[in-house]
Amino acid sequence: MPVDLQQLVAYTDNLLQAERFADYCPNGLQVQGRSQVERIVSGVTACQPLLDAAAELGADLVLVHHGFFWRGEAQPVVGMKRRRLGRLLLHDISLLAYHLPLDAHPELGNNAQLGELLGILDQQPLDAGNPEGVGCIGSLPAPLPAAALVAQLATLTGRAPLHIGDSAAPVQRIAWCTGAAQSYIGAAVAAGADLFLTGEVSEQTVHIAREEGLQFIAAGHHATERYGVQALGAHLAARFGLEHRFVDIDNPA
Ligand SMILES: [Zn+2]
Known part of the structure; x- marks a missing residue:
């Protein structure tokens, strides 16, 4: 059964007490996609290969630890940033990101x-x-x-x-x-x-x-940092009866 996007976001914001943290990035819904969520793809970082995999897998929502819009980064939506955002917007996929609250x-x-x-x-x-x-x-x-x-x-x-x-x-x-x-x-x-x-x-x-x-x-x-987002994805899947898949994009750092 799909869940309403806003309901899922409100639940997760509350679960992680997202508003409690003064962070280097916005926590919660960073990019809004379709209004119903049935399939979640999670990963550590919202990098291009993860977003491509999410589109391929028909995800409604991508759940990550490292999202977009970091303090101090260049703001124009060009180059890498345009390609990443473009993939999400083209496929109507939401990006839900929690940094310090997920640590x-x-x-x-x-x-x-x-x-x-x-x-x-x-x-x-x-x-x-x-x-x-x-x-x-x-x-x-x-x-x-x-x-x-x-x-x-x-x-x-x-x-x-x-x-x-x-x-x-x-x-x-x-x-x-x-x-x-x-x-x-x-x-x-x-x-x-x-x-x-x-x-x-x-x-x-x-x-x-x-x-x-x-x-x-x-x-x-x-x-x-591979474990928190997997645990959160599994928790949300169980709580709302959703599909969840963690996609590990190798990173030696
Ligand atoms: Zn980190």
């Missing part, structure tokens, strides 16, 4: 889903004083050599993570934040974590990890 949701979010997949217990906010903070901290059931966690991540994500630290040293208290959260490493140090896991790395991240004696893993921005 932060305590069950369906990127961080909650990744923590769950890694078996991290007692997940708490890394920066409890910041209502928009999206990082988490928690504990493995037992201490594990860092190398074992690296291997687990490699199996999960299908790529080799970057690891800084002693592979044989035990880790138990884990701080993590998916995507490009390498600047949260200071918060992980302050929270007394054994290891900080995120998607990306910067030059100075390596020095901070070494000098603060904190283990660090960069497991990939795309790779660590």
